[in-house]
Amino acid sequence: MTDHRSDGLYDAIGGLDALRRLSDTFYQGVLADPLLAPVFADFTPTHIEHVAVWLAEIFGGPDGFTTDLGGHQSLLRAHLGLAITEEQRTRWMELMAEAVHKELPEGELLRRRVLEYFDWGTRIAKDVSASPAGTDLGDPGPTPRWGWEGLK
Numbered sequence: 483m484t485d486h487r488s489d490g491l492y493d494a495i496g497g498l499d500a501l502r503r504l505s506d507t508f509y510q511g512v513l514a515d516p517l518l519a520p521v522f523a524d525f526t527p528t529h530i531e532h533v534a535v536w537l538a539e540i541f542g543g544p545d546g547f548t549t550d551l552g553g554h555q556s557l558l559r560a561h562l563g564l565a566i567t568e569e570q571r572t573r574w575m576e577l578m579a580e581a582v583h584k585e586l587p588e589g590e591l592l593r594r595r596v597l598e599y600f601d602w603g604t605r606i607a608k609d610v611s612a613s614p615a616g617t618d619l620g621d622p623g624p625t626p627r628w629g630w631e632g633l634k
């Protein structure tokens with residue numbers, strides 16, 4: 483078991499390919515889940531790729547979400563109006579923890595840091611989701627970065 487700590491978190495995770503596998507496995511679980519599937523009624527396969535590209539940027543990889551997919555504000559806006567409940571957020575975390583254990587390299591610290599990001603991010607998604615679609619969120623600043631020490 484190794485934490486690959488001399489690498490950045492993105493490289494230790496296995497880069498974009500590993501994040502694509504993570505996203506794919508996670509959304510297979512989401513779409514089969516009675517509590518979450520209705521939230522993702524408009525799901526399309528591009529969602530899997532967009533989430534992988536977002537996560538790459540978060541964990542210190544290429545900034546493709548900012549350059550090509552609308553950046554931090556677009557990510558937040560995608561969650562407006564969803565009215566995510568705490569029960570749904572918790573289920574999302576359970577399914578993501580399963581996907582992380584299946585798809586990401588072993589390493590207690592690596593997995594802990596990744597899941598800490600998801601815990602932080604799902605709370606933000608839930609908060610934003612309480613506001614109606616189209617709400618002006620202002621400038622949220624650049625996409626956050628998450629490393630071995632957590633939020634940078």
Ligand code: HEM
Nearest residue numbers: 521522524525529532533536560566570574600603604607
């Ligand atoms: C760290 C946590 C999260 C991340 C990184 C994340 C990431 C994303 C991204 C990148 C998109 C845009 C996808 C696209 O452009 O196709 C998106 C949309 C969406 N997210 Fe999240 N999300 C998070 C939490 C949640 C939670 C907790 C829920 C609900 C329980 C949720 C539900 C949705 C839905 C319904 C959409 C729109 C889906 C669609 O395109 O049809 N997200 N999310």
